[in-house]
Amino acid sequence: MKSVCLIVPVVAVAALTTLAAAQTPQMGGPMKHVMVSFDSMSNSLMAMVDPMVPTPVMQNYGDTYTGNASVLNGTMYNAQYGWMVEGFWAPPSGSFLWIEQLSATPGLLAYSGGTMMNQGTFAPIFGTAGSSSRIQWNGGMLHNWYAATTPGDYIATYRVYFGDASGVATPGYMEGGAMLNWTAVPAPGAAAVLGLGGLLVMRRRRA
Ligand SMILES: [Cu+2]
Numbered sequence: 001m002k003s004v005c006l007i008v009p010v011v012a013v014a015a016l017t018t019l020a021a022a023q024t025p026q027m028g029g030p031m032k033h034v035m036v037s038f039d040s041m042s043n044s045l046m047a048m049v050d051p052m053v054p055t056p057v058m059q060n061y062g063d064t065y066t067g068n069a070s071v072l073n074g075t076m077y078n079a080q081y082g083w084m085v086e087g088f089w090a091p092p093s094g095s096f097l098w099i100e101q102l103s104a105t106p107g108l109l110a111y112s113g114g115t116m117m118n119q120g121t122f123a124p125i126f127g128t129a130g131s132s133s134r135i136q137w138n139g140g141m142l143h144n145w146y147a148a149t150t151p152g153d154y155i156a157t158y159r160v161y162f163g164d165a166s167g168v169a170t171p172g173y174m175e176g177g178a179m180l181n182w183t184a185v186p187a188p189g190a191a192a193v194l195g196l197g198g199l200l201v202m203r204r205r206r207a
Pocket residue numbers: 031032033082141142143
């Protein structure tokens with residue numbers, strides 16, 4: 001066994017960049033659902049974060065995304081958290097489900113998502129880029145995109161509640177609460193590769 005190092009010319013790097021542009025953002029791991037249930041006896045909403053899936057990791061895969069997904073370019077991101085309705089119930093007449101972000105670690109960015117079949121609009125939400133701190137939720141599985149540009153631990157807290165069309169809470173109902181957390185880790189070497197005029201490739205050959 002011996003290792004061979006070779007420098008691939010800049011042309012090849014350009015080709016790789018083009019290839020990466022065709023990629024779509026990835027969830028980053030298994031789905032971690034926030035199950036939202038309603039107890040009609042106490043008129044209470046409850047939110048329960050799946051404890052079985054470990055803390056999601058926001059990563060930069062070194063890819064370049066096009067269109068609306070380009071908001072994730074250059075960030076560490078993750079979409080494992082998914083809001084889901086548990087059981088069969090509906091908001092009271094004239095009310096809607098709302099998810100409001102109550103607090104978040106500075107630097108946490110959020111963009112509107114969907115399912116993996118429909119990745120969503122990537123519109124800024126939860127205060128990102130001056131957006132509203134709350135979103136109306138239709139109750140379908142919702143995996144929003146979270147991103148950061150600084151490595152570290154991130155936490156965000158939410159309330160889920162019934163409200164009118166403008167988000168004013170419906171009297172007589174208790175809200176649910178959830179805390180989400182992530183760790184943002186830099187991809188080793190991703191930035192270094194971009195800084196080189198060529199790409200260093202390691203190949204292994206059998207002697
Ligand atoms: Cu899901």
